[in-house]
Amino acid sequence: MSDITEALTQAVADACGRHPSSAGASGTVEWNVPLWSALDQIGITLLSVPEDRGGSDGDLVTAAAVLEILGEHSATVPFAETAMLAGWLLAECSAPIPAGPMTAAVAGPDVTLVEDAGGWVLNGELARVPWGRHADHLVLLVGRHVVTVHRDEVDLRPGANLAGEPRDDVALHRLAVPADRVHPLPADSAVDARLFAARGVVGRLAMMAGAARRSLEMSLAYASERHQFGRPIGGFQSVQQQVAAMAAEVLLCKVAAQSAAQALDSGADWELAVAAAKVSAGSAAGTVARIAHQVHGAIGFTDEHDLRRSTTRIWSWRDEFGSVGEWARELGTLAAAAGADGLWPLLTEGGARAVAG
Template sequence: MSDLVADTGRRLFGAHAEALRAAAPPQADATAPFPAALWADIEAAGLPLALLSEDQGGFGLDAAEALQLVQIAAAHAAPVPLAETMLANWLLAAAGLDPAEGPAAVVSGLTLAGGRVTGKAPRVPWGRDAAVVVALAGDRLMRLTTGWQVDESHNIAAEPRDTLTFDTPADTQAAAPVSADTLHALMAMLRAQALAGALDAALNRTVAYANERMQFGRAIGKFQAIQQSLAVMATEVAAARAGAGMAAAALPLARSDARAFTMAAAAAKLRAGEAAGIAAGIAHQVHGAIGFTAEYPLHPLTRRLWAWRDECGSESQWAGILGDLACTLGPRGFWPFLTGTEAA
């Protein structure tokens, strides 16, 4: 089933690849129209429900298997909120609320008083296109379909990052399944998945280019200096993928052991961010000037790497959180945590 879902995702995003490239804005100061045809196929395939059990309408996959879809979407530089909608549906199902119909956004830090939810959520991915907003206010989770204003913006990858301002009745709500801090870790876990997928695609593109580009009568990939750079890049990508897999597998702990999940998510986002900086640099060194060309397939990948590494917490922020959590284990608990195979 896992292979079937992953293959479906690859075929689906691959079928839309040419249209996505044609619609991509040539510069980072604009955003492309929302790819409605791609999203319709995503919903028809049931991908936004991939994290749910079969009883809830999903595929019944392990979290790590389902989150492969986020990596596949990122590898194709697909400008859709699949990760956010998958998380929104996971939260709604955990709270006993109906799943989202259409693209969804997830926000926190709002205020619930007198039956109304108010507040402002900055830099919400695809906020302008969200049909449903899953909002966390204290210990309550709300499913909102109207009642927010949008101030449009974007990141350097030309993806919408909008500010949503709320002042609306909170008619559909339930006890929140996670805290605001855990939700932040969940968003970081999603970014780690996306970074891993984009890194893998950037590596494959760079290796292919090194084997195609001829210089001094042979492929540049035959030169030792290029081989060493590609080896470093491959090591970084492997580390990012390992961290992403660890955090994805820990998803069920977000509700049962928030500290353990946060440690896994922190490590994954931290390591993926470090890998993004190193790997993107190597990819462009190997490609030379062509790598910066907007029409070339490396360009949308590395723009996303640079954007995503700073979203949902930077490396330094997660390093501080991870360090604080590790220190709470005390001298007897630190070494087993550092060398163990499971989060403490």
Template sequence: MSDIGTMLADTAERLFAAHAETLADANGAWPAATWAAIEESGLPLALVPEDSGGFGVPVPEALALIRQTGRHALPLPLAETIMANAALAAAGLPLAEGPAALVPAGDQRIAWGRFATTLVHDADGARHRTGQLACTATNTNLAGMPRDTLALEGSAEGSMSSNGPTLLELGALARALQMAGALDRVLELTIDHVSTRVQFGRPLAKFQAIQQEIAKLAGEVASASAAADHAADTYADGGDLSFAIAVARTRIGEAASKATAIAHQLHGAIGFTREHALHRLTTALWSWRDEFGTQRHWTLLLGKRALDAGPTNYWPMVVAA
């Protein structure tokens, strides 16, 4: 990892850990001090090229920061702001001021919409940037994170044509990375729990049935991690991002369903309590699974690509990806 990448990763870890209690107790209020510390650290500029005002961090290392937000189930729009700034820089538009929201064409539930002071949205083949807008309806996802409806019509302050990834793809990539990070942490918490929880005079981890479930959980997490890494590499290399994201979101969504079931079973009732970190990760996973394209959307896209390839080109498509 580069020096600047290491510095940003260490900074992010310290910030997320230092503000974890504040974020957990926010109860819907905007944690202004925490966001100010994140902005001051420069984390929202991680994916912005140096000549556009960023740090010049290698793309894989910048994407690793998004994965870190997943490990902490971070209840702030840092992943969205990182991607929004990347989209704005690529379109030659001014970077975000404050927290940003990504608004794919036709999306009606905008992540962190009520708090976003910059919005990036696609319409009529162009990329648009606007400032804060009034909410027409407020809501939250299962993890308690704001998902709002905003009045976007005629709101653009600046627009540019864009031939790069769509906002749907950028948001879906962010969610894939966050889910992979959350699953990493779910596995760590579960291993720690069964290693320290004693039943019938010995740790749960000593029981063969528990070991088998941990092996299944680890397999799902490893598969999700590989799928997320492949999507990140494809974005960095300029490859077929839509296909890579469809693979990642399909596989990671499946892994999230299986892994959360195993983790909660092994934790018992304690995993559902507000005092335990597991429920914050699993509710985030269940929510992220259907954001920026539902599980069904990405699975159907993947199936269509397979059918379009046909019997002759199916295997070449798989190995090329």
């Protein structure tokens, strides 16, 4: 980690410490406005957006480092949605990037965008849009167009993931969109639904890595405090073995997120790295959550205990932007396409390019 990235992540950690996120009634998540303002003051809410478009010109490796800190603190802000997805989409077509929190989504086949009388008409529904109710703007990828929609222009049906984070259904009822908010992508742009999903995967993997680290820290602390048969449970070999296995999986989560971010930063041959990272980290993070709850026993499942805030996020995030199974099939397809003679070069040369990037 460079000195600049280390200083940046420390500033983010300090901001999270000053403005901790908390859960509301019935496990719902409260939008952390003070933390978002602090991140905005640091100047990173558009971290991965080019400087000439109003961003900080950071790469995805740096964004992943920031997201790892936010994941560790269970931060209730749409940083990945704003910095890595919505801002990126708008920058790709040289469109104005509005201030404030944003979210982004890919329009499915049921969403239509039709030119009409000098403007456009957007119609259809979007399922489980992250932070929809709190984002000032929703940025949509509709085919080869990027569309900016104001929150008050759509109908929202509130929903949530297992951790209580907003995942809202958005209804677009023949919404009239001015021409200056519909932007065609350049002909040579690599932006598509797969690349959007890959960037989303990197964001979620980085946050999972942070949540996994926090789960390990809490498990180590609890194992030293909880006594059975006259000594801390951390003194028993079986618990030590479980915690050691947990620590290895935490490191795997971090390396997987970094590897996927490096591959996307390289601009080419990212498919293998992202698919492998999703599959390996998804399995590793699940193991971390399982062992953490085994160490804590029943207390770790209660609403009052902080462990639940990390583990429910792990379980939720690993299924977003494609499930582990879907990315495993992608990985298998890549391996089968390479064939017997091409598999080793695919693994070694692709990995080398990702690291070099």
